[in-house]
Amino acid sequence: MNARDVMTTELRTIGPEATIGEAARLMLEYRVSALPVLAEGKLVGLISEGDLVRRVEIGTARAPSRWHALLSSETALAAAYIKCHARRVADVMTPSPVSVGEDAPLIEIADLMERHHVKRVTVTRGETLVGIVSRADLLRALLRHGEAQPAAVATDQEIQEKILAELNRQPWGFIGAASVAVEDGVVHLWGEVLTETERQAARVAAETVPGVRGVVDHLTQEVRIPAIA
Numbered sequence: 001m002n003a004r005d006v007m008t009t010e011l012r013t014i015g016p017e018a019t020i021g022e023a024a025r026l027m028l029e030y031r032v033s034a035l036p037v038l039a040e041g042k043l044v045g046l047i048s049e050g051d052l053v054r055r056v057e058i059g060t061a062r063a064p065s066r067w068h069a070l071l072s073s074e075t076a077l078a079a080a081y082i083k084c085h086a087r088r089v090a091d092v093m094t095p096s097p098v099s100v101g102e103d104a105p106l107i108e109i110a111d112l113m114e115r116h117h118v119k120r121v122t123v124t125r126g127e128t129l130v131g132i133v134s135r136a137d138l139l140r141a142l143l144r145h146g147e148a149q150p151a152a153v154a155t156d157q158e159i160q161e162k163i164l165a166e167l168n169r170q171p172w173g174f175i176g177a178a179s180v181a182v183e184d185g186v187v188h189l190w191g192e193v194l195t196e197t198e199r200q201a202a203r204v205a206a207e208t209v210p211g212v213r214g215v216v217d218h219l220t221q222e223v224r225i226p227a228i229a
Helices: 020-030 066-071 074-085 106-116 135-148 156-169 196-207
Strands: 034-039 042-048 120-125 128-134 176-183 186-193 214-217
Touching: 020 034, 034 128, 042 120, 042 128, 106 120, 106 135, 128 135, 156 176, 156 186, 156 196, 186 196, 196 214
Parallel strands: 186 214
Antiparallel strands: 034 042, 120 128, 176 186
């Protein structure tokens, strides 16, 4: 799936000269956690709930400690002051927000969210804002995918072959003397694993194969004796 398949297109936007009070009102009124900031129709920033958490008006602004003041640059201290005291959206918004095109695959979007520590990315067509993909949109896509999956009909042999193929594809998937038996859709896993995490991963690999009705874990954990120098 791509950005266009999951993005929210009905967007509430705000201008850079609007007040932070107006931004807060719009977020609450339309139950959104962020607003794209547009100037002359072009995306120039994004203001979110996180930008409004530390505010002097409600007593949540943190005064820098003596050590923090000594260790921080004057520029950083000035920026923190602006964030807590400024009245205009332009002063507290995130400029040049993380953006993708409509054809961006979801894995690219997830990577960007993790890399930049953001909860949403804007979607643009040239310089025109066309949507937003948030973490909630990814969750909705996951839910739709699960609901759309038909009940799988597979033979025990087909299930066995798929599980073995999946395990063999994984770098952790070799289980010493492993055997996979399937009876009426119930999978029995035999063999040795090195860690509890590998045991859990083997169970997950079996559970996610269509047609599996249950997994019985007979795996044993290998005990390694440290070498004597």
